[in-house]
Amino acid sequence: MTTPADETRTKTVLGVIAEHTGYSLEELGEDAVLEDELGIDSLMREWVLADLETRFQLPKSLDREAATVGDIVAGVSALVATMDGIPPATMPDLPAAEGHAVGAASGVCAASGDGETTSDGDTTKPGETMKDFGPDGDADLFAKAARFADHRRRRETDQLYWYGMPSSGRLTGRGVYHDMQVGRSAEYLVFASNNYLGLANDPRVADAIADAARSFGATNTGSRIIGGTTELHLELERRLAEFKGRDACIVFPGGYSANLGTISALAGPADHVLSDSLNHMSLVDGAQLAGARRLSFAHNNMQALEQRLQQVAERPGGTLVAVDGVFSMHGDVCPLPELVELTRRYGARLLVDDAHSTGVLGSTGSGTAEHFGMKGEVDLEVGTMSKALAGVGGFVVGEAEVINYLRYYAHSYVFAATTPAPMVAGLIASLEILQKEPALLEGLWRNIRRLRDRLRADGFDLENSESAILPVVVGDEDVALRFGREVRARGMFCQTVVYPGVPIGQARLRISVGVEHTDADLDAAADIVRDSADAIGFDRSGVAA
Template sequence: MNQAVLQPVADKTQVIRTVVRTHSQYDDSELLPTALLQEDLGIDSIMLAAIVADLNKIFAPSKQLRPDEFDTLDSLIRKFASLELPQIRPVDLPQEPERHRPQQEGGAAKANETDAALTMRDFVGDSSPDPFAKTERFAAFLHSRQQQGLFWYGMASKGLCSNRAVIHDEYEGRDREFLLFASNNYLGLANEPRVLEAIIRTTRSHGATNTGSRLIGGTTDLHKELEYRLAQLKGREDCIVFPSGYSANLGAISALLGPNDLAITDMYNHMSIQDGCKLSGAQKRIFAHNDMASLEEVLQRSQDRRGGRMIVVDGVFSMHGDIVKLPELVRLAKHYGARVLVDDAHSTGVLGASGSGTTEHFGMKGEADLEVGTMSKALGGQGGFIAGDKRVIDYLRFYANSYVFAATIPAPVAAGLIESISLMQTEPQRLAALWDNIRYLKSRLDALGFNTEHSDSAIIPVVIGNEQRAMELGRSVRRRGMFCQTVVFPGVAVGDARLRISVMSSHTREDLDEAVRILREAAEENGLPLNTAGGAHGHA
């Protein structure tokens, strides 16, 4: 190591606060020691994990500290400041981006707010006395990103979307056909003529919608049949259907947990799980992503507390594509007396011999206490569901507010979903074609040296790291006619930006080869290193 670039670090507290500022984008004056990391500062589990990882690198403790150990800024400072910090450290501490904090003149946002160093994180946790002030500053940021062609979010498609889709390109002012890798229609059921016919037929017999919540006039025979079919698919006693997968997580977690309870969550869980935990009022402990040693530490430390404990995890992690280590997780849950909720949003229709989800994938049907799912992905419809023991489902029908006080999915949608489940079960070639495509595309991208992490599902990430570079890569990809998702904060932590590719059974081998060509050319255009001889590289 070059000693010329070493310097002493005298104030451990300032080092810690610098790392927090780097990730959170707060000014030092805003970081009050008593501030709750999540509730007051809006530092979510992904960001907290990144902060703790950096501090572990800097302080190099004999035993790595974990994100779930901290709930306030003061607890973070006290724990790390109690460690020995070498007198000399390399000048490689996380560098704070030059923050152009909004300087307002006459209510207008200054132009420097559009600087490339800004991220969407800069518009969260605002301390202005006007809660709308952040919206004006964000407007300038959004306008800049759109002018540069970096933000393509929310552009409208026209007609059916399969392996290709016609999308209105707002930058070119015309409709364009894109090679589509941004759809979760994994089995092609959203466009299946038999599904569409079931929806049309039921619209004529049942009307467009149900005009009420399930408990008060909104239940039809088709809702009951759908719940029965989903329970059968999952191998459970009963099932309850919600307006969406998001509301299913909100309803289940907030109904089953309260202030005396503990929610134990993976740091990469979907936002619907995080919001369900907040809404419940339960305390929350985070364990390192898919790290069963970290989970066991949380379970051990919480054994003597009063109240219940529930481990809540994704089956497939939506921005990473990897699968939860369910066998070990369930073993730990049983040993320590905790319940388990698995969110199968990206697992239903994808994992398992019949596509029923994560538990089938591991040969563990019925061993998770609750299985949550969405029907807007592989099943090609709309709505969410929870499957489990009948007594638990009956309880949720009266205590899950997002079920009790919301109108449910229309009967025609339920009819389409019933048909989708039937087709998924009677046409296994759909699932086989999906997995052929997943394995082929991932192997091609890995051979080129793209960082696809540990994906083992229909979601394949291309990890870049830097947000600006990821957006530029996404722009280059779209310019060449491929539409996939560019994921930045809050979808992932600042510094972990990526492209997210969704594979479908309807993609042809030619589609996959074209996607590989486009990604390779876009990477070369943006100076991202590739290894055409094989292997993998880290974050670009």
């Protein structure tokens, strides 16, 4: 029999879910599937569960594998039933039919277990991840930093956290890094760089930067709109627009700021931003900064996207669908033809982030639209110039009147210092080389195929990678960190990606392939990954032995 207390508790749980996801209470049926139906990925689910644990003062963590809204309600009820009385829990102050979105959870779940040594000598706490050290409501805002410092020291003692190792000299297919944990420098095979076309090491690019520094000085010390625009900036924008086959281009100081500024300039509290559940954080943060109603949809699932579009179709305001062209931690490509068709049918606008597509996809390397034979058919295309184009900055291309609007309303353009003129000169040189030397793109794809085929032949799960990013899926975070440590010990430098880079349970090695890798480099990398997996007892189907 349902009691008034049960009804109040259920309403509170639904209110917390609505607060974090942007759904109204009426949209949160208990049978609704979190990811496939509602588009609530594991990161957003973590925010919800952590907040519920704090509000209800639960004695232990909720089930992180909860699949439906009803599973979360039942989990809270089960834990409350074990307590003396019902702890206080405040119902979020939500409009009855609208819901609203907020940022990260106000609480985090407690770290599991006491410090102990694992079977291979590690001293880390089992199950403890970076998600355990977010905002927690402590009166001292710095308290979480002290707790994380202990966690980081344990990881570094076990040589599991090695992020930020400094390099010296040029990084090609090989490079020298200083391992601060062991106090020595060594040469590694470099598979952690986004220098896909090797242009960061091209002497023509370096010469262009040096010549421009002598002509224009180190920088312009101003924003683009007031004193920071040079003739080089305008030339770069002209060339990028032409390269992408669009009317106009605006250059931002960075790719992250391009997404922040563009989304927050175009969308507001009365609008909707629909995001793929695996989007880059810059897209997520741009929607949050806009204050728009944010809804996610299951990764590359066009049925789920159409459900979202149907949900918002009757509501006032505009709708922006934002996706990655190439998903940065997964390497797969968005289904652009279906995205264009759906957004047009429902009157929405489409933004594609081509950070890892520019210089990689398409017959000339211009990105996702060219890859699908759809140049000019995406409303807005964002690019990052710190990867294949080997510089610093971001850009957006689209219709001229929209681009000009961004010049006055995108805060990360209006109020940010300009990209230095010497760097702009280097970017122009990189773009010229890419357009004149198709052999670079051909060589990159030859290398991608060689290493991808080797890793798949050895039984590794690379998901649906169709780019220069090869994800070796592991799953468990501790296993992935040990895997990365073994790879590094054998002389290969690649990224070990854990939360928040990927959701909990999707940890992986992220291998980036470049044109500068030789056949010997690629074969050695495949051998190292295979031997490292065997050394830690990793089942190549994705399950730790």
